[in-house]
Amino acid sequence: MPAPRTFPPEETLDKLFAELNNAGRWGPDDELGTLNYISAKKRVAAASLVRTGRALSIARDLNTTQSASNPSPVRHTMCYQAHEPIGAVDELALGMHGFALTHLDAIAHVYRGQDVYNGRKAGVVATPGGLACCDILVQKDGIFTRGVLLNIAAVRGLPWLSPDQGVYAADLDAAERRQSVRVESGDAIFVYTGLQKREAAEGPENLGQRVGIMPDAIKWMHEREVAVYSGDCVDAFPNPYSPRYAIYFHAIALAAMGLILLDIPALEPLVKLCEELNRGDFLLTMAPLRIKGGTGSPVNPIALF
Amino acid sequence: MPAPRTFPPEETLDKLFAELNNAGRWGPDDELGTLNYISAKKRVAAASLVRTGRALSIARDLNTTQSASNPSPVRHTMCYQAHEPIGAVDELALGMHGFALTHLDAIAHVYRGQDVYNGRKAGVVATPGGLACCDILVQKDGIFTRGVLLNIAAVRGLPWLSPDQGVYAADLDAAERRQSVRVESGDAIFVYTGLQKREAAEGPENLGQRVGIMPDAIKWMHEREVAVYSGDCVDAFPNPYSPRYAIYFHAIALAAMGLILLDIPALEPLVKLCEELNRGDFLLTMAPLRIKGGTGSPVNPIALF
Amino acid sequence: MPAPRTFPPEETLDKLFAELNNAGRWGPDDELGTLNYISAKKRVAAASLVRTGRALSIARDLNTTQSASNPSPVRHTMCYQAHEPIGAVDELALGMHGFALTHLDAIAHVYRGQDVYNGRKAGVVATPGGLACCDILVQKDGIFTRGVLLNIAAVRGLPWLSPDQGVYAADLDAAERRQSVRVESGDAIFVYTGLQKREAAEGPENLGQRVGIMPDAIKWMHEREVAVYSGDCVDAFPNPYSPRYAIYFHAIALAAMGLILLDIPALEPLVKLCEELNRGDFLLTMAPLRIKGGTGSPVNPIALF
Amino acid sequence: MPAPRTFPPEETLDKLFAELNNAGRWGPDDELGTLNYISAKKRVAAASLVRTGRALSIARDLNTTQSASNPSPVRHTMCYQAHEPIGAVDELALGMHGFALTHLDAIAHVYRGQDVYNGRKAGVVATPGGLACCDILVQKDGIFTRGVLLNIAAVRGLPWLSPDQGVYAADLDAAERRQSVRVESGDAIFVYTGLQKREAAEGPENLGQRVGIMPDAIKWMHEREVAVYSGDCVDAFPNPYSPRYAIYFHAIALAAMGLILLDIPALEPLVKLCEELNRGDFLLTMAPLRIKGGTGSPVNPIALF
Numbered sequence A, B, C, D: 001m002p003a004p005r006t007f008p009p010e011e012t013l014d015k016l017f018a019e020l021n022n023a024g025r026w027g028p029d030d031e032l033g034t035l036n037y038i039s040a041k042k043r044v045a046a047a048s049l050v051r052t053g054r055a056l057s058i059a060r061d062l063n064t065t066q067s068a069s070n071p072s073p074v075r076h077t078m079c080y081q082a083h084e085p086i087g088a089v090d091e092l093a094l095g096m097h098g099f100a101l102t103h104l105d106a107i108a109h110v111y112r113g114q115d116v117y118n119g120r121k122a123g124v125v126a127t128p129g130g131l132a133c134c135d136i137l138v139q140k141d142g143i144f145t146r147g148v149l150l151n152i153a154a155v156r157g158l159p160w161l162s163p164d165q166g167v168y169a170a171d172l173d174a175a176e177r178r179q180s181v182r183v184e185s186g187d188a189i190f191v192y193t194g195l196q197k198r199e200a201a202e203g204p205e206n207l208g209q210r211v212g213i214m215p216d217a218i219k220w221m222h223e224r225e226v227a228v229y230s231g232d233c234v235d236a237f238p239n240p241y242s243p244r245y246a247i248y249f250h251a252i253a254l255a256a257m258g259l260i261l262l263d264i265p266a267l268e269p270l271v272k273l274c275e276e277l278n279r280g281d282f283l284l285t286m287a288p289l290r291i292k293g294g295t296g297s298p299v300n301p302i303a304l305f
Helices: A008-018 A033-037 A039-047 A153-157 A169-179 A197-201 A215-224 A248-257 A268-277 B008-021 B033-035 B040-047 B152-156 B169-179 B195-202 B213-222 B248-257 B268-277 C008-017 C032-038 C040-047 C152-156 C169-179 C195-202 C215-223 C247-255 C270-279 D010-019 D032-036 D040-047 D152-156 D170-181 D197-204 D217-224 D248-257 D268-276
Strands: A056-058 A075-079 A091-097 A103-104 A145-152 A189-191 A228-231 A260-263 A279-286 A296-298 A302-304 B055-057 B073-079 B088-097 B104-105 B141-150 B188-192 B228-231 B261-263 B282-288 B295-296 B300-303 C055-057 C076-080 C089-095 C102-104 C143-151 C188-192 C227-230 C260-264 C282-286 C294-298 C302-304 D055-057 D075-079 D089-095 D104-105 D145-151 D188-192 D230-233 D260-263 D282-288 D294-299 D300-304
Touching: A008 A103, A008 A215, A008 A248, A008 C076, A033 A248, A033 A260, A033 B055, A039 A279, A056 A268, A075 D075, A091 C169, A145 A153, A145 A268, A153 A169, A153 A189, A169 A189, A169 A215, A189 A268, A215 A248, A248 A260, A248 D104, A260 C215, B008 B213, B008 B248, B033 B248, B040 B141, B040 B282, B055 B268, B073 C076, B141 B268, B152 B169, B169 B188, B169 B213, B188 B268, B213 B248, B228 D055, B248 B261, C008 C215, C008 C247, C032 C247, C032 C260, C040 C143, C040 C282, C089 C152, C089 D294, C143 C152, C143 C169, C143 C270, C152 C169, C152 C188, C169 C188, C169 C215, C188 C270, C188 C302, C215 C247, C247 C260, C260 D188, D010 D217, D010 D248, D032 D260, D040 D145, D040 D282, D055 D268, D104 D170, D145 D152, D145 D170, D145 D268, D152 D170, D152 D188, D170 D188, D170 D217, D217 D248
Parallel strands: A145 A189, A189 A228, A228 A260, B141 B188, B188 B228, B228 B261, C143 C188, C188 C227, C227 C260, D145 D188, D188 D230, D230 D260
Antiparallel strands: A056 A302, A075 A091, A091 B088, A103 A260, A103 A296, A145 A279, A279 A302, B055 B300, B073 B088, B104 B261, B104 B295, B141 B282, B282 B300, C055 C302, C076 C089, C089 D089, C102 C260, C102 C294, C143 C282, C282 C302, D055 D300, D075 D089, D104 D260, D104 D294, D145 D282, D282 D300
16 A cells, blocks of 8 residues: 655745746736647647547536535526427526536636736635636637546556545656657646546545645646646645645646646546547547636536547 | 518428438437437548637627526626635526527427427426436537538628528528538538627617528438538527427427537627638537536537638 | 225315315405405404414425435525625525425415316416416415414324324314314414424435325315415325326315415424413414515414414 | 715714624624514514504515616526426525515624624634524514604605715604604614605616615614614615725624614505504514525515504
């Protein structure tokens, strides 16, 4: 059994926050963050990854059942039309985040203290009517780029990581080598630690005990110019840091780097298909709903092979 | 000024409903309808349309303002987190159809009387908990195919069609010729009549007076094996038929053909970009939210050039 | 152990529906039903029941937890105001009926086939925008009358009735005698069978097996000119009748008699206070929210002694 | 035309906040505030005011139409039941405050800076799940007391007060004299300035320009031991004070006095009936929904004469 993860002191996070900070990198008004890495040329190259025509959703079904990990479930209601209706209509209501919904984060969704991406302040950005900038609407033209699967469970030789583990830069390197793929500027990475397998075997994840992305792995993403992070692990719980870093990966990724985060993907079918096709990369397409001021959006990302 | 459209008698619709009916075509249990036209090979070919890497959303912003054409607007609410919040979260609630929201229809969304696609009956398909089959979830792996713009306003030599006009098969033929493109099996077509230009000049559309897709154009789509219809016109209003055909295009498209409908797209920017690039086709990508039992889904379709 | 209830044939219900029918009794346009029994004089008399000044809610707390008997729970959401808020605000969403919410029914809430109170038809009354008449708004000036507790568990000498039992006219007579009270025109009755005690001992009620009001007890209410029925039992389950009488008590009470129904009261504290004060009657006050077209309303009925 | 109101300096409000503060008056744990004035004896006396049996709602209809003064309207949705439904059901969603909904405030709804009633702090009281104390649930047994109408428009000899006016202690005194009534401990007062008449003549109120309750009138309410304030005017707008007193009447009433506030009543019918019956007092009954943690509740208050 591997030793549990160990965290660097909070000062290391402060240094990282400064070092990885993309403020000003794409201009003082930039709201796109790491989406800037996805050039038109990158999109053309990504399209060429569609070789078999296989398509696969990486989203979970919207979950309407209340549980410990889904305290405010999606509500789906059929509506009355007439005694002799000509069709069926319905309504949908959902919270944009949480641990049950596959969703994209707006860059201003999480702060580090008052700090928001590109030198902004939360007190100005967050208003009762929605985010005044860095909202989800800035991502309206969608994300179309190369996706790369990084199978950490496989490189560790385990079916799944236990919740006291972390994902380090070295794990990401090893996962690249295993799949003979190299993460490049503008890629979307999908980090897999076997969570769905673990839940199938051991029951629903305890949200207070979660595998975490370790600080040096965040730096790795910065150096590789990753455009989108997704994975079945995000912030470590329990959290060893102060409230400024209550969810330290979200805080550094969003507020310093402007790194786009795709939370709560369904990776098990993706892992299977990658193995079946013996591939580690694919075309990723997704687009948020056009919610002005929104802090995020439910999405259904599609992988094409 | 062209003469107003004239409608065939209702018996013609009954005949069309039988003639264009895809029941049994893809098996007795099929729930995908014309998505069956989109083969893996079609997807590979569609990907090759990405030549410049330009990406464009074809959705409207979610509209939170109540109006005659948006009586039940989207609700977007920021949520309270704490006195010293670490981020911003929000909730979203919306009706799935209407004239303000860019959305995909589930195939069982509209009936012809009791008839639902592939020989099913509404009384069985529509339940208080959602559609028992042909719901939006069957489209979960998304739509990735060639999109073709058919600019009817241009072939008519008008900035926009007036609301008493119809779009005929001959218009679709003419639009193909104008753009030197031919609609093929599995394509998604986007029929443009200049609605947004008309609204900019004359104010919001009167929902009781709408340009309509004429019956012979529906037959055209069947013959060409169109996979997805979208456009700034759908069913003609006022409706000349009985309640069985209250929205006759939706009824025949969904309940007979299983034709996928993308309602309320934003076509003006698409028309502009097609003109700029001198292209009539592009890669279309979109994916509905995974709503079990859902009658439709808000989407943000992306065109890539 | 008493023998389980036995139901009369469905023809008896048809006869009752005709016999107890108040259509036309208060004019062809009446929408108030048995609220007509509550005269101004009745209100004055009811006010005189306030002798100790004790006040007691008969409602349950709104229940935000999903469960078998509460599949669509109330949603209560705190809203974001500002980074330095001057107060707290929130939102509430709820379904108007079900087995978890204390609520008043609109008279047109339930039909017998197509029949709605006072000769109306459901196809006309129920519209997508709400009930066109006999909605909850007609009860807007509230209910202020004498309440009478009828403790059926006590007259049966049991802590609670088992779910295969029924409440008969003879039980109501016996409960009156036990408390030396006589139900009169315009009264609101509260029938107690010990449900909350049973649930405390045996767990949540199985909604498919419920104590029921028997047909002869409905006739009793008609003869006594009861204005409001409330109780911890309503319709018997499993239901022995056809869909026209799927919930036969609701159907006859609402659609024939126009009898006002207060569903899902919290009777345990009321029973205790009645015993403490040695009283069987009290002043009942409640008023629905003013929902135009509404099929019901959450309420918080108050008993005053 | 009377001179516009003049406001005392903010220090006067600080002094008032201390002077009128009921912290500790009813114990360190009290959450009921001025409801403590309504004794059992008071309820018995109030019941005796029911002499004619006339009942009248003082609520507005729930307003589902979006407008400047109702930006987030109530949503009322009919729900699908079945192709042959046995009844009609619906859902309701609403924000608890605003200027369109008749509602009761929870005592912790508004702060003065961080100060909440009875020495509490907002950072502790307001949680993501609701108010931890002084929520609306503490008012669950309802309000049953004497209501007194104070017609300020009449004593000023005007059909309505213009929005630059204030209501002073002297106005309240004059209104008592006019109606030969004296406000006593535990009463609910209804201050009428003719707003609905003004709106009928001049259009919807500009929410930035509102008649206000003046500081000396708040002191009057404290001295008279008013239990419930209601009226067609509340806080003056524009507000002359700092954010601590953004809505100074709410801040002092709720956070210092624990004075119960019934916002947005419909007073016009009440004024008419009082005149018709030549009465200035009546029995007031109302009860909030039992919302644990709620910051308020929609209510339908009923006046009985």
